[in-house]
Amino acid sequence: MRGARAPLPHWVDVGLIPLANVASALLIAGVIVLAIGENPLSAVGVLLAGALGDSEGIGYTLYYATNFVFTGLAVAVAFHAGLFNIGGEGQATLGGLGVGLVLLAGDGHLPFAALLPLALLAATGFGAAWALVPAWLQAYRGSHIVITTIMFNFLAAALMVYLMVNVLIAPGSMSPESREFGPAAYLPQMHEVLVPLGVKLTATPLNLSVALAAALCVFVWLLLWHTPFGFELRTAGHSAAAAVYAGVRPRRVVMISMCLSGAIAGCVGLNEIMGVHHRLLLNFTAGYGFAGIAVALMGRNHPVGIVLAGLLFGILSQGGTELAFAMPAITRDMIVVIQGLVILFSGALPQLSRPGFEWLFAVLSRRAPALWNA
Amino acid sequence: MISLRNVVTLRKPRSGRLEERTTARPPAVELRHIDKRFGAVHANRDVSLSIAAGSITGIVGENGAGKSTLMSILYGFYEADSGEILIDGIPAVIARPADAIALGIGMVHQHFVLVDTFTVLENIMLGAEGGGLLRRGALAAREEVRRLEREYGLRVDPDARVADLPVGALQRVEILKALYRRARLLILDEPTGVLTPQETDQLFRILSALRSNGTTIILITHKLREIMAVTDEVYVMRAGAAVAHRGTAETDSVELAELMVGRKVRLTVDKGTVRFGAPALVAEGLTLRDERGVTRVDNVSFCVRAGEIVAIAGVSGNGQSELLELLAGIRPPTAGRFTANGRVIAPETPSNPADMRAIGVSHIPEDRHRSGLVTAFAANESAILGYQRDRGYSRWLLLIKHKLLRHCERLMERFDVRPRAPMLRSANFSGGNQQKLIVARELDREPKVLLVGQPTRGVDIGAIEFIHRQLLQRRDAGCAILLVSVELDEVMALADRILVMCGGGVVGELSAEEADERKLGLLMANAQSLELRAAAAVGAVP
Numbered sequence: 035m036r037g038a039r040a041p042l043p044h045w046v047d048v049g050l051i052p053l054a055n056v057a058s059a060l061l062i063a064g065v066i067v068l069a070i071g072e073n074p075l076s077a078v079g080v081l082l083a084g085a086l087g088d089s090e091g092i093g094y095t096l097y098y099a100t101n102f103v104f105t106g107l108a109v110a111v112a113f114h115a116g117l118f119n120i121g122g123e124g125q126a127t128l129g130g131l132g133v134g135l136v137l138l139a140g141d142g143h144l145p146f147a148a149l150l151p152l153a154l155l156a157a158t159g160f161g162a163a164w165a166l167v168p169a170w171l172q173a174y175r176g177s178h179i180v181i182t183t184i185m186f187n188f189l190a191a192a193l194m195v196y197l198m199v200n201v202l203i204a205p206g207s208m209s210p211e212s213r214e215f216g217p218a219a220y221l222p223q224m225h226e227v228l229v230p231l232g233v234k235l236t237a238t239p240l241n242l243s244v245a246l247a248a249a250l251c252v253f254v255w256l257l258l259w260h261t262p263f264g265f266e267l268r269t270a271g272h273s274a275a276a277a278v279y280a281g282v283r284p285r286r287v288v289m290i291s292m293c294l295s296g297a298i299a300g301c302v303g304l305n306e307i308m309g310v311h312h313r314l315l316l317n318f319t320a321g322y323g324f325a326g327i328a329v330a331l332m333g334r335n336h337p338v339g340i341v342l343a344g345l346l347f348g349i350l351s352q353g354g355t356e357l358a359f360a361m362p363a364i365t366r367d368m369i370v371v372i373q374g375l376v377i378l379f380s381g382a383l384p385q386l387s388r389p390g391f392e393w394l395f396a397v398l399s400r401r402a403p404a405l406w407n408a
Numbered sequence: 409m410i411s412l413r414n415v416v417t418l419r420k421p422r423s424g425r426l427e428e429r430t431t432a433r434p435p436a437v438e439l440r441h442i443d444k445r446f447g448a449v450h451a452n453r454d455v456s457l458s459i460a461a462g463s464i465t466g467i468v469g470e471n472g473a474g475k476s477t478l479m480s481i482l483y484g485f486y487e488a489d490s491g492e493i494l495i496d497g498i499p500a501v502i503a504r505p506a507d508a509i510a511l512g513i514g515m516v517h518q519h520f521v522l523v524d525t526f527t528v529l530e531n532i533m534l535g536a537e538g539g540g541l542l543r544r545g546a547l548a549a550r551e552e553v554r555r556l557e558r559e560y561g562l563r564v565d566p567d568a569r570v571a572d573l574p575v576g577a578l579q580r581v582e583i584l585k586a587l588y589r590r591a592r593l594l595i596l597d598e599p600t601g602v603l604t605p606q607e608t609d610q611l612f613r614i615l616s617a618l619r620s621n622g623t624t625i626i627l628i629t630h631k632l633r634e635i636m637a638v639t640d641e642v643y644v645m646r647a648g649a650a651v652a653h654r655g656t657a658e659t660d661s662v663e664l665a666e667l668m669v670g671r672k673v674r675l676t677v678d679k680g681t682v683r684f685g686a687p688a689l690v691a692e693g694l695t696l697r698d699e700r701g702v703t704r705v706d707n708v709s710f711c712v713r714a715g716e717i718v719a720i721a722g723v724s725g726n727g728q729s730e731l732l733e734l735l736a737g738i739r740p741p742t743a744g745r746f747t748a749n750g751r752v753i754a755p756e757t758p759s760n761p762a763d764m765r766a767i768g769v770s771h772i773p774e775d776r777h778r779s780g781l782v783t784a785f786a787a788n789e790s791a792i793l794g795y796q797r798d799r800g801y802s803r804w805l806l807l808i809k810h811k812l813l814r815h816c817e818r819l820m821e822r823f824d825v826r827p828r829a830p831m832l833r834s835a836n837f838s839g840g841n842q843q844k845l846i847v848a849r850e851l852d853r854e855p856k857v858l859l860v861g862q863p864t865r866g867v868d869i870g871a872i873e874f875i876h877r878q879l880l881q882r883r884d885a886g887c888a889i890l891l892v893s894v895e896l897d898e899v900m901a902l903a904d905r906i907l908v909m910c911g912g913g914v915v916g917e918l919s920a921e922e923a924d925e926r927k928l929g930l931l932m933a934n935a936q937s938l939e940l941r942a943a944a945a946v947g948a949v950p
Contacts, residue, residue, distance in 0.1 A: 256806065260806045260807050261802075261805055261806055261807060262796045262797050262801075262802060262807060265789065265792075265796045266796060269782055269785075269796075272782045272783070272784050272785070273778055273779070273782055273783075275775070275778040275779045276778065276779050276780070276781065276782050276793065278761065279736075279738065279761060279771070279773055279794065280793045281760060281761035281762030281765065281794055281797075283760075
């Protein structure tokens with residue numbers, strides 16, 4: 035309230051502030067790198083070269099980014115409906131479970147053309163179902179969705195451990211993994227897909243899911259900003275009273291938007307299980323669900339922003355792995371710290387630099403009011 | 409400390425002191441060349457004013473004229489870009505409300521800032537608890553509250569829970585809070601918006617008592633009648649600047665209105681002759697009980713004919729809002745039924761807002777920020793709120809942007825919404841223009857039945873005039889209008905018939921000709937007598 039500053043122009047809001055957040059994170063990471071005796075600048079060089087330097091690096095970066103986009107979109111859809119879905123991790127786990135079950139049951143009998151839609155249906159359906167319970171509890175019983183979705187992450191993990199250890203484990207195996215699917219159940223990887231087109235790429239896990247992620251970005255953008263339902267969803271997210279006035283049933287919006295959110299998060303399972311591991315296993319979600327919150331916040335809950343933030347996180351993941359190889363002093367854990375810093379600054383403290391910018395622009399506008407008001 | 413100072417004040421002989429003090433004391437507040445910008449908005453332009461100690465000074469102006477910004481600067485919510493503040497003749501730096509409180513400035517906000525679950529006493533002590541343990545502070549506070557109560561007639565039960573108190577009492581708690589913090593300058597921001605005429609009179613008696621004890625009072629309002637009734641001097645603000653300063657005795661409401669708006673205004677609307685048609689909205693024994701079983705609307709029956717405006721007057725919170733929600737299909741009735749445009753809605757045949765729109769019932773909601781529009785949406789999106797499923801705006805399931813824009817432009821043109829910027833966020837329009845956009849959206853549908861809640865709350869005079877004319881035009885076109893308003897001026901200006909609601913039921917009906925402020929006030933105050941009795945029961949009436 036005090037000393038209210040000038041409202042910031044849009045480009046500062048969506049461009050400069052996220053950049054400043056990433057810069058602050060990298061700055062602190064640089065100090066840490068310096069403290070352990072490595073050169074931060076060459077570390078950045080290695081990181082970028084590893085992530086974007088060759089087709090292999092780019093392939094991995096895009097593969098990671100695919101998962102971040104899925105979970106980022108999932109968080110964003112719920113967010114526009116005024117719901118904070120922390121349960122991406124659990125919904126992704128269940129999505130993967132659904133994919134695994136379908137493929138384990140069908141890979142011997144059905145062709146790929148039948149397995150793909152079934153697997154997609156299972157990924158989205160299981161993810162949606164896992165989000166539906168917290169949604170129902172929020173809409174009809176007043177339980178807070180943040181609490182219930184967090185709880186459902188643990189439930190999903192526990193369920194998965196039980197199933198993998200006791201039910202789905204491959205006979206004779208020592209690790210809790212299912213048997214490998216038949217080749218008909220492999221989601222084609224991009225280096226294979228592009229061969230007929232004469233493009234030769236290094237083999238990477240990047241698979242057709244990346245196209246699904248791109249399609250979902252367009253779908254979410256159309257749905258939220260260009261359909262009557264999206265209009266109602268956003269209305270309910272901004273003001274329940276306005277939604278009721280406009281003839282929208284807020285409970286229905288809660289149910290549908292959470293289902294959508296869970297379904298999108300479930301697609302991580304498609305990417306990981308059908309696209310990469312080709313078997314069901316534990317912990318394949320690897321924290322994507324939580325990182326999705328940071329991706330959505332950083333991307334201002336807009337598909338374009340989410341793609342950009344997803345790419346950044348992909349770069350950090352892939353480049354970080356390379357960095358750990360190239361500079362032994364920087365361990366894998368250091369990379370987690372750097373990612374953590376980015377999440378901290380853009381996810382948890384996204385408004386940290388705002389007062390500074392507001393002050394700066396207030397000063398600028400006072401210096402040159404004519405320029406400013408034009 | 410507190411009681412010591414008060415003992416001193418009490419011992420002063422009162423007669424003849426006021427004169428002496430006002431001449432001897434420097435102005436309680438002097439603002440010199442205050443200037444404040446919010447980005448492109450120039451909220452205060454070089455405002456200078458001087459408030460005599462021990463006076464009641466009014467500051468009038470339309471919404472957005474900069475009154476509230478100016479007072480927020482004085483109370484430390486904002487800092488001025490330039491200018492000086494002098495308190496009792498001494499330059500003061502007020503960087504935060506705590507500074508203002510320390511200087512003896514108290515503020516009673518338009519929207520009360522009280523903790524609902526606390527008692528009156530706890531609320532008064534909040535932030536001035538007087539030590540690590542509450543007990544001692546509470547004893548002192550109780551003593552002080554008793555004294556203030558005796559001295560100024562600020563009746564309120566210190567042990568009542570705030571959530572259980574009527575609005576008038578809440579305001580007295582706010583004033584007590586300020587006085588408990590030893591305020592010598594009291595700023596009241598639109599204090600009478602929620603009060604009945606009788607409660608308003610009571611407030612003015614309290615203010616006069618405070619004045620005669622040397623307290624300086626600044627009254628911010630847009631109601632000219634109140635300025636005339638209680639102030640000594642008045643400043644008029646327009647477009648961020650203080651444009652006039654008058655002794656109240658030397659001016660009148662017509663002059664003040666002109667100064668506020670900057671041109672001649674008609675304070676009354678010409679209603680024209682009326683021809684009523686067939687009943688279009690008929691309620692029979694409508695009853696609503698909420699989730700807790702409290703009866704909100706109690707056996708309400710009425711009839712609105714085509715081409716008629718029926719107004720529902722009453723102190724806010726007496727079931728009018730719930731009645732509107734019932735009729736708009738937002739809540740289903742618990743018992744009784746109503747017929748709108750031939751459709752019967754009863755507990756067994758409920759409706760919903762979308763259906764009601766479909767049968768030609770439009771609704772201008774009471775709270776435009778919460779319901780009427782989505783402040784974060786662009787104007788063109790707010791302009792279809794409630795009609796988002798209309799086929800005219802979409803093709804193949806997709807909303808067609810240029811249709812929304814064209815629709816919004818047309819509404820803005822027809823209803824003079826400024827600026828004509830369909831892409832601008834709804835929040836960035838002034839209150840009056842937001843309301844015009846909502847009225848435009850609803851009237852554009854040419855409804856047969858129109859439900860209107862507080863159509864001009866927080867709206868500037870120019871827009872009020874415009875909205876009133878639009879409503880009357882719609883009535884003349886044969887629309888049945890049910891108007892809920894707490895502004896008696898508005899009710900009397902527009903209505904053909906007036907119902908008064910109190911405690912959820914209709915307690916009286918007057919025709920436009922027989923209605924006057926006193927009669928309406930007495931009907932509205934039905935519950936007020938209950939409040940007095942409750943107060944008497946706890947022995948708080950002096």
